[in-house]
Amino acid sequence: MLDWDDPLGQNTQAAANPAVVEQALASLSKIEVTETTQTKSVQLNGTEPVRADDKRVVNGLTDINQLAPFKYPWAWNYFLNANKNHWTPLDINMSQDIHDYHHKLSDTERHVYENVLSYLTTSDILAMRNIGLAVMEKMSAPELQIYQARQVYEEALHTWTYQHCIETIGLDQGEIYNRYRVVPEINQKIQMANRRLNAVLRADIDLHQRDDLETFVLSYLFFGAVFEGCWFYNGFSPIFALQRRGLMKGTAEQLQYIMRDEVMHCGFGIRTVKQIIVENDVQLDPVAICEMWDEAEACEKAYSSYVLRDPILGYSADEHMGQFRYIANRRARQLGIEEPFPGAQCALPWLDEPGQYSQGEKLF
Numbered sequence: 223m224l225d226w227d228d229p230l231g232q233n234t235q236a237a238a239n240p241a242v243v244e245q246a247l248a249s250l251s252k253i254e255v256t257e258t259t260q261t262k263s264v265q266l267n268g269t270e271p272v273r274a275d276d277k278r279v280v281n282g283l284t285d286i287n288q289l290a291p292f293k294y295p296w297a298w299n300y301f302l303n304a305n306k307n308h309w310t311p312l313d314i315n316m317s318q319d320i321h322d323y324h325h326k327l328s329d330t331e332r333h334v335y336e337n338v339l340s341y342l343t344t345s346d347i348l349a350m351r352n353i354g355l356a357v358m359e360k361m362s363a364p365e366l367q368i369y370q371a372r373q374v375y376e377e378a379l380h381t382w383t384y385q386h387c388i389e390t391i392g393l394d395q396g397e398i399y400n401r402y403r404v405v406p407e408i409n410q411k412i413q414m415a416n417r418r419l420n421a422v423l424r425a426d427i428d429l430h431q432r433d434d435l436e437t438f439v440l441s442y443l444f445f446g447a448v449f450e451g452c453w454f455y456n457g458f459s460p461i462f463a464l465q466r467r468g469l470m471k472g473t474a475e476q477l478q479y480i481m482r483d484e485v486m487h488c489g490f491g492i493r494t495v496k497q498i499i500v501e502n503d504v505q506l507d508p509v510a511i512c513e514m515w516d517e518a519e520a521c522e523k524a525y526s527s528y529v530l531r532d533p534i535l536g537y538s539a540d541e542h543m544g545q546f547r548y549i550a551n552r553r554a555r556q557l558g559i560e561e562p563f564p565g566a567q568c569a570l571p572w573l574d575e576p577g578q579y580s581q582g583e584k585l586f
């Protein structure tokens with residue numbers, strides 16, 4: 223029987239813990255990306271079985287309908303592991319959350335709760351469109367597409383989860399879903415992601431062209447490492463701060479399931495980007511990477527200043543930003559690029575201690 227506390231079966235002693243998932247994925251990511259001279263010789267036609275060495279992440283010419291032999295067994299493992307974290311929002315009791323929201327939360331806490339949900343639900347629709355419409359169709363190995371098909375479903379499930387929370391609590395759905403359009407501090411995060419999505423969603427993009435390939439790599443890198451790996455990963459934390467005080471525990475449990483998925487989405491995105499870089503000898507532009515981190519930080523700073531304009535007990539905008547920079551450095555190390563915020567320390571130790579919220583893995 224599946225152990226929900228240890229969905230990857232890596233550590234039977236671990237508590238319900240996204241870090242367990244991330245640690246397991248980190249061990250996978252330590253496997254060097256592979257490229258062999260045989261990839262230069264690509265099977266074009268004929269009836270011979272697909273050769274694993276001929277497969278490519280993008281621009282491959284092997285039969286996309288032949289799953290095995292695998293060139294990327296790690297991608298298949300992501301798919302198998304993703305299926306161990308399955309739930310529906312209806313499985314989680316939200317009755318105490320209804321009482322908490324209406325009778326226990328302060329106005330400041332309600333402001334935090336509503337805006338976190340407003341941001342997350344818009345972002346998850348965007349995440350679904352990105353992976354389903356802009357990324358998956360560019361993959362030329364089926365083991366990659368199959369995990370991404372699961373990811374598309376998971377992003378839709380996340381959207382259902384937020385909708386279930388919003389409806390159950392009794393929030394004004396029209397107002398909550400429209401909020402990202404009228405609150406500039408939420409809107410600019412969405413716009414940053416929209417720009418990168420639209421840059422690779424256009425019909426005439428051609429990954430055989432060096433500029434288009436680099437644009438695609440940067441876009442996928444942003445979505446995996448920043449959008450999912452930092453903004454989502456960090457975005458749940460204010461609700462976890464409420465949960466630590468016994469508030470909104472149903473919502474927080476829902477978000478913990480989502481967080482496990484997002485950790486895997488981030489790990490898969492980073493792994494895939496690294497493979498594309500190796501296979502195609504892509505040279506990342508350090509200026510473009512630096513601009514991406516700077517913009518992501520500026521967006522997150524404005525967002526946190528709005529959502530946490532007044533701190534709640536145990537959580538402030540400054541702490542949120544400190545944790546963002548700390549996690550951003552972790553993603554950069556996973557990518558094998560320079561840390562954007564040297565010296566950033568963990569600002570919220572309770573998120574980094576072994577236990578329910580632990581992100582305490584020391585990966586690299």
Ligand SMILES: [Fe+2]
Pocket residue numbers: 346349376377380480484
């Ligand atoms: Fe998601």
Ligand SMILES: [Fe+2]
Pocket residue numbers: 349377450483484487
């Ligand atoms: Fe995701």
